Amino acid sequence: MAFITGSTLLDAIVLSVAAREGTYGYKITQDVRSVMEVSESTLYPVLRRLQKDGCLTTYDQAFAGRNRRYYKITPAGSQRLDETLAEWEEYKQKIDRVFYGGNET
Structure with missing residues (x-):
């Protein structure tokens, strides 16, 4: 089964x-x-958008006779990731309560 995931x-x-x-x-x-x-x-397109948003930076490095584009997270990207992970944890706990039961908070 595949779950639909958003951007x-x-x-x-x-x-x-x-x-x-x-x-x-x-x-x-x-x-x-x-x-x-x-x-x-x-x-x-996701990589390009994250780069445009300042979350990723790129650099090129030679590999097997051609350039390979590498992506590296920026401080802004780390901040966005931390915020999303916190929201994800909260969302996951709500879903887990529905799936497995538990106290409402």
């Missing part, structure tokens, strides 16, 4: 992958695909 969650997943280390687009795609179905044609 906020996709952004957070991409930022989380980029926060681990500077990495290139194809690797980000593979890491994101390990948790959700996404095509490269979907992911590259």
Whole structure:
């Protein structure tokens, strides 16, 4: 079963992958695909938007005779990721209460 995910969650997943280390687009795609179905044609606009928003920065590095574009999270991207993770945790707790029962807060 696949759950529909919005752009906020996709952004957070991409930022989380980029926060681990500077990495290139194809690797980000593979890491994101390990948790959700996404095509490269979907992911590259997300990378460009996050870069435009100041959440990611890029640099090129030679690899096998060609340049590979790497993405690295910025302080603004780390802040956005932290905020989204806090909101995610709150949302997840609400869903867990519905799924598994528990006290209302």
